[in-house]
Amino acid sequence: MKTKPFAAPYAVWMLLFTIVPIALVAAYSFTTADGALTLRNMANFLDPIYITVLLRSLGIALLCTLICLLVGYPAAYVLAQKDFDKKGVLVLLFVIPMWMNFLLRTYAWLTLLESNGLITSTVNRVIEFFGGQGNVRLLYNYGAVLMGMVYNYLPFMVLPLYTSLSRLDRRVVEAAEDLGANRSQVFLRVVFPLSVPGIFSGVTMVFMPAITTFVISRLLGGAQFKLFGDLIEQQFLFTGNWNFGSAMSLIMMVLLLLSMSIMNRYGDQEGGGIF
């Protein structure tokens, strides 16, 4: 087909609005405000203040991913069993929150956890019932942010796991049973290893947004609780140091691409996404 010129608008668009902006970020990260070349911005990031935030982000993202995996795997496993009736509806119920605006999901938690919220006031009433002082605060701390992340990203773990577990060849399981494996052996040596690609795509889909978020930490963690995403947002919208902000964005991108390539090395593409 002689259709090559058709790709011209696409090529121009991608060059202007994807390549050039990222090149600009790279250029800003290695220059000073006057435009001189420097490694200063990168070096500035090595300050303990920023390293602490980076490690906190990594830690909370990993913990969130782990919790999602531990909670989501059994759910996906049960859903994937073919004798589960009303399965279609239940799977759809896991899909709906994925399409829901994540601000709404975060806001929903905010209304439950704030000082007059349903959960907080219930907890406080229970404490008062037992004679304690009902002034527990559940918002604006590490737990609230972690909870908000798990709530936001759990469906992104369940769906890929469900896809990979329900594609699993039943005959392999039956063969293992015929050969005398008991239920835990079947799971540990057959089902689990075959679901590893699903685990990898689930982990990717939870970890990636978790490490870059600034909204969840801002709304549920308050002004004091900062994650990597908050630092970048702040540099651009408040401090106005584009050079340092760009350097941090570049570091975040490299970090993500690295973890992505590690994931791809161990899991293959069969995992199945959401589409």
Next chain:
Amino acid sequence: MKSAGFFKRGYVYLVLAFLYMPILTLIVFSFNASKSRAVWGGFTLDWYRALFQNSEILNALYVTLAVALLAAVTATFIGTLGAIGMFSMKNGPKSLLLAAANLSMLTPDIVIGISLMILFLFANLPLGFGTMLLAHVSFNVPYVLFSVLPRLKQMNGSAYEAALDLGATHWQAIRKIVLPEIMPGILTGFILAFTLSLDDFVISFFTTSEVQNLSILVYSMARRGIHPTINALSTLMFVAIVALLLLVNRKSSILER
């Protein structure tokens, strides 16, 4: 084992309860006459009434829909043409163009947002509706591309050549043979682009200033504090996305049949 056991079934319902409890609370309290978030003060539609009298919210709704529609149409056009063009390319230039799409999809939203903000300010474009629209088209194009490309691969290439042999012009062959073949992919790409655009917060947040879409409005309202009007707005947005999803689901199951 005849049916999934009581505990297994109970576990799935428990996880679903965790996922839906906050949303359902939000919906219930959007009808609460009392401003309290824990005490039920009777049924009311006041917050919905307030919603439709609030020009800021109505304006944000208009911006959201206008940006989503314009961005989806433009991205579908660029992405589809790109896919058709790429299909006839040699592997070298093709993989270069594909790499650009992959780069865009792998870049975290916050980095896409700030990189476009830098570009717009660098080019002296004032941030607003136009820049938000440009940004939305940019993150949508790769999704359209990757919806259309598989359809092209499935297409029977000889049909196009047969049309040319039978005297069709190049343009006729594309319009009458290629386009109908890849139409389902184009539609999927369009719907995907539209939904992603409706849903976006992070990229919009960095590429606009005064002009707000619904996500930005919810964010700035939530930061000022909780108000039942946001509950009402959230309820309507939730109902809209469920309706859209069910519609798409039904449509695709009809197409499959």
